[in-house]
Amino acid sequence: MRRIATEAGVSLGNAYYYFASKDDLGARALPAGPPGPGPAAAPARRALSTNLRIALHTGLDVMAPYQGFGSTFVQVALPMSSTASPFSAESTDARAMAIDLMGQVVQTSRRRPPALLQDRLPTLLWLAYLAITLHWVSDCSPGQTRTRVLVDRAAPLISRLVNLARLPRSGRLVAEMNALMDIAASDPAVADGVEVSR
Numbered sequence: 001m002r003r004i005a006t007e008a009g010v011s012l013g014n015a016y017y018y019f020a021s022k023d024d025l026g027a028r029a030l031p032a033g034p035p036g037p038g039p040a041a042a043p044a045r046r047a048l049s050t051n052l053r054i055a056l057h058t059g060l061d062v063m064a065p066y067q068g069f070g071s072t073f074v075q076v077a078l079p080m081s082s083t084a085s086p087f088s089a090e091s092t093d094a095r096a097m098a099i100d101l102m103g104q105v106v107q108t109s110r111r112r113p114p115a116l117l118q119d120r121l122p123t124l125l126w127l128a129y130l131a132i133t134l135h136w137v138s139d140c141s142p143g144q145t146r147t148r149v150l151v152d153r154a155a156p157l158i159s160r161l162v163n164l165a166r167l168p169r170s171g172r173l174v175a176e177m178n179a180l181m182d183i184a185a186s187d188p189a190v191a192d193g194v195e196v197s198r
Contacts, residue, residue, distance in 0.1 A: 048109040049159035052125060055105050056132060056151040060144065063136065067144060070137035086130060099126045114165045116174040120181055121162065128158060 005012045066073070076084050083090040086098075103122035106113060113121045132154065136147040165174050 045108060045110045047159065048106065048111065048113075048162060049156040051105045051109050052158060053151060053155035055101070056129060056155065057148065059129060059133075060136060060147060060151070063133070064144075067136070067139075070133075074134065074137050095126075098129070099123050102126045102129070111163075113162050114170075114174070116171060116178070117162065117165045120178055123181065125158070128154065 002012055005014065063070070073084070076082055077086065079085065080087060082088060085091060086095055099122045102125040105125060106118075106121050112118065132147065132151060135150055136144055139147045141147075164170060
């Protein structure tokens, strides 16, 4: 905070006027999700794997200047009590926007996901983005090339898994996955009406 205040030419007190805490600063510093496909990507319908790869690489491009700050940000954002957590109440708008952008990735893809998966897929893709972000934070390879390779391999794999959900016998598996997402999204102390031991 002191360094930011110095570089901005304001007092430390003024920096805290604009940012209530380091958590608040961290929550505003990094995007909660990758940018949307954008006008250049919109006209042509492409494979889901292509759209996802473009979105993930664009997200990494946007975050690139903050890579040195990434590990500090993750330490601040990991606790669920942190306002910088991507799952916090304070992150609701950013999280909704990021999931909506992943919805655009799905909607502009050539093939629609199966009906059972359609509503959940943008959230699943956003969770994949968060996992890739965690990898990127600790990636010491030049230009974070290891993370870029991870994106290039993960996007087609995710697309193939979505295609598997179209098979006639996959309905139960998709339903179970949806039930797991419901539990994960519910009150952490209660899952499916059963008290969870801590």
